Amino acid sequence: MHEMTIVANILKIVEDRARGAEAAAVTTVELEVGELAGVEIDSLRFCFEAACRDTLAAGAELVIHRIAGRGRCPECAHETPLDFPVAVCPECGQARVAVIHGKELKVKCISVDGPA
């Protein structure tokens, strides 16, 4: 499953940071997930809970910040909201709009319980 791979990568980052902070446990994980990232949020949450068992992040709260899609035309520099990663510029109708926001998928920050 696509989301399981994503979660595995996220967990690796989270555990690295938690170990770096000598944390006893991770309490909150905040993610930035763009609306054009192609990620199913329900599935992501489900996989996260499953994958966190027996890790420092077990029972951690998952907070997801959605980032709206936004693009900029390489020809006329017009900026527009995007619902899909591929769009023609509504201003000049010529160029393909380049995605500038909405494909994010990253760990924004984590909260931990201090060293045991």
Ligand SMILES: [Zn+2]
């Ligand atoms: Zn344009």
